[in-house]
Amino acid sequence: MAHALSGPRKRSSGPRSKLDLMPYLFILPAVVIYVVFNLGPVLASFFLSFFRWDLLAPTTEFIGFKHYDFILNDDKFWNALSHNFIFLLLAVIIPVSMGLFLAVFIYEIRRGRVFFRAALFLPAIFSGVVIAYVWKWIYHPFAGVLNPTLELIGLGAFTQSWLGNPKIALYSTFIAYTWASFGYSMVIFLAGLQDISTDIFDAARVDGANFWQKLFWITIPCLYDVFTFVITLRIFTAMGVFGVIYILTGGGPFYSSDVIDIYVFRMIGNFEMGWATAAATVNTIVVVCISTGFIKWREWRSWSS
Amino acid sequence: MNKNQYTTLLQKLLIVGLGALLLGALSLGAVVAQEATDVLVWSLGYGGDYADVLVERFNEAHDDVNIVYEDVLTGTFTENNQKVRIALENEAGPDVLGGVDVGANLQALVSTGQVRDLTEYYRASGLIDRIPPNLLSQVTVEGRIYAIPQNMESVGIFYNKDVFAELELAVPSTWEEYIDVLEAVKDAGYYGYTMGLAGGWPSALMASMFMYSSAGSEYIDVLSGTQPWPDCDNCLDGLNAFYGMVANGYANPEPLGIDYNQSLDLFYQGITVMVLNGPWFIDDAMAAEPDFEIGFFYLPAVNPNTDIKTLGGIGGSIIVAEYADVDAAFKLVDWLTTEEVAVQALREVSVLPAFSIEVPDDIAPLSYQIASETAANVDKIGFWPVTYLPPKVFGDMNQIVQGMIGGMLTPEELLSEMQATHSTYLAEN
Structure with a gap:
């Protein structure tokens, strides 16, 4: 037995240099694609933010940190960034908890599991543009279904201009975002739930634990790494939200639902490439700081416990 | 060589010659075609x-x-x-x-x-x-x-001729007559002015129409950056007239809750009676096949002394x-x-x-x-604001006008906000 195990080891240690190169060769295409299509544009964007360039002119003018100075002193930038933070806060609470509860519900039921899983995941596979247009008509003040439904169920006091009221326009877009995104969280949680040993739940049942006790003392702690992944995903999508808001409100009324990506898009539309890339760079730094900080905090908590 | 041989030779030469001519003609045709x-x-x-x-x-x-x-x-x-x-x-x-x-x-x-x-x-x-x-x-x-x-292109009011006939309304030629028409339409349960500004478009255009209608070529000075926005009192009158469409209940409700295309549906369905639009609207209206006849008139001037007839x-x-x-x-x-x-x-x-x-x-x-x-008023047309304004400032103007329509800004504050946006842009460039 020992001989059988040692044989291949000896053979593999012979042409070591060749074997060591193989993994790199395999990942080379992915690295090239990543550098060309991801890292390259990010670095180019960062580089561009120090120049005045209108996308067309063959010459650029180096202006140092002037764009950053403008961006950081622009109320509209901070207004947009604050909306991203509101979106982020809501996105890590609502779609994540909805996803968790629905995953637990589907996990618990015996019949119709496949149907509910498919039905609840369905919105997540639609294009964001389609979802935005569907919600645009749901919110329509004259032909939409939301206001009449509220009146029908006795909640007529809550009917209003969902996209036209600057106080709630951002939250109306968030509802559409949630509808499109909770399905992802749900399937990831569901996959995580299936990895938890049923013995633990059986033992809890024998000990008389109720649903909430099982949820808080078994399910959520066992899904620690899944939570980290799902929340990190939400950080990225919330800080980069664009399509739903662009179609529903265009960032209005009067910038009340403006977010950074729409701010950047407006700059690009105006051929202000330097301003746009400076704003995008600041947003990237914010996203990297939040997501890295969050992941490090989770690692520290995991290690300390 | 006898006569028959001569004839045969001539026939052959003729055939070859004709063939060559035909080939030449074809080649020439091809060359001509290639020269297109x-x-x-x-x-x-x-x-x-x-x-x-x-x-x-x-x-x-x-x-x-x-x-x-x-x-x-x-x-x-x-x-x-x-x-x-x-x-x-x-x-x-x-x-x-x-x-x-x-x-x-x-x-x-x-x-x-x-x-x-x-x-x-x-x-x-x-x-x-x-x-x-x-x-x-x-x-x-x-x-x-x-x-x-x-x-x-020039912009004017397209109106529902059937409702005008039903209410026995004449096409207004002065601002006072226009307000009378709006009042009559409102009393009859319709909305006189169609407004859908969700997404921004066409907020700046509508506001500009009213400012041209009141300030005339003075508004061009404002757009060109040679006169400060807040100093244009006539522009303020125009903005007040525009805001009056909402404040007095002439415009459809929820102007910020529906976009431009959704607002046109209100007109086609007979909920609103007049819509400010350009000639491109004709094709849209024909395609929508409303069950009423459509007429057209220029928006009467807010200020009768203005030197600009309309926007276009x-x-x-x-x-x-x-x-x-x-x-x-x-x-x-x-x-x-x-x-x-x-x-x-x-x-x-x-x-x-x-x-x-x-x-x-x-x-x-x-x-x-x-x-x-x-064609008759081509020398009295105030050009699109984007002709004078940098695209960025025009884009911001759409949002700022939304602020006034939504009650977040007064007309005076709109002018100040536009001045801040415009001067910041000019300073940066």
Whole structure:
């Protein structure tokens, strides 16, 4: 037995240099694609933010940190960034908890599991543009279904201009975002739930634990790494939200639902490439700081416990 | 060699000669066909299928020039602009391009160095006498003419003739009469003014219409940055009149909750009675097939002393690329600016040419009315705000006007906000 195990080891240690190169060769295409299509544009964007360039002119003018100075002193930038933070806060609470509860519900039921899983995941596979247009008509003040439904169920006091009221326009877009995104969280949680040993739940049942006790003392702690992944995903999508808001409100009324990506898009539309890339760079730094900080905090908590 | 042999030889020579002639003719035909010069076109300035119609007509009528039409400008306004600018810069764009926006956009295209100076062409072709000076100024950059205004648009009120007849209302000619009409319409349970500003568009255009209507050419000074926004008291009167559409209940509810297209549905359904719009609206309205007749009048002036009749401008213009074959490109331009093609376009797609023509009276009555009134008032049209304002400031203006309509800004605050936005931009650039 020992001989059988040692044989291949000896053979593999012979042409070591060749074997060591193989993994790199395999990942080379992915690295090239990543550098060309991801890292390259990010670095180019960062580089561009120090120049005045209108996308067309063959010459650029180096202006140092002037764009950053403008961006950081622009109320509209901070207004947009604050909306991203509101979106982020809501996105890590609502779609994540909805996803968790629905995953637990589907996990618990015996019949119709496949149907509910498919039905609840369905919105997540639609294009964001389609979802935005569907919600645009749901919110329509004259032909939409939301206001009449509220009146029908006795909640007529809550009917209003969902996209036209600057106080709630951002939250109306968030509802559409949630509808499109909770399905992802749900399937990831569901996959995580299936990895938890049923013995633990059986033992809890024998000990008389109720649903909430099982949820808080078994399910959520066992899904620690899944939570980290799902929340990190939400950080990225919330800080980069664009399509739903662009179609529903265009960032209005009067910038009340403006977010950074729409701010950047407006700059690009105006051929202000330097301003746009400076704003995008600041947003990237914010996203990297939040997501890295969050992941490090989770690692520290995991290690300390 | 006997007679028969001679005859046979002559017959053979004749056959060979005829064959050679035939081959020669065929070769010559092929050479002639090969000499037809291709002119690459991305847009002829007409939307929809009408571009295909024009290409077919031109190619049928010309043996020596052939339009190669590529329908690549299918994106948004911004995307199309980017495509054109980058393609011109790289000499990979169209030879002739119609539907080009003038003002800041034309200046940007000219700055590529790839837009042909048409000043001499204007003189040689006599086009200089067919285009009003105020339109010509819009295609002139640093004293040289770079584009040919192709079509002319002006904005006015389209109204539901059936409701006007039902309420026995006459078309208003003064601001007071217009308010009386709005009151009567409101009392009858309709909304007089159609407004859908979600997404921004066309907030700045509507506000500009009212500011032109009150401040006239003073508003041009404001847009050009030579007069501060808050100093324009007449602009403030115009904004107050515009805000009055909402504050007095003349406009449909939720103007910020519905977008432009959704607001037009209110008009087609007979919920609103009047809509401020341009001639492009005619095709939309025909397609919607409302069950009432539509009429048109210019918005009566808020200030009767204003020197501007309405908002409008050049709908699109033609440019020729520096790298294009000049003779071939000018043949196409000559053809596009003929009275025959222009009248056909007016008749077939309701597009009024910018160069003077005799408006035919056998076109649809609504098209005829708009075309005649636009042609008659061409020197009293206040151009689109984006002609003067940098695109960024115009984009911000859409949001700022939303702020006033939503009650977040007063008209005075709107002017201050515009001043801050405009001056910040000018300082940065």
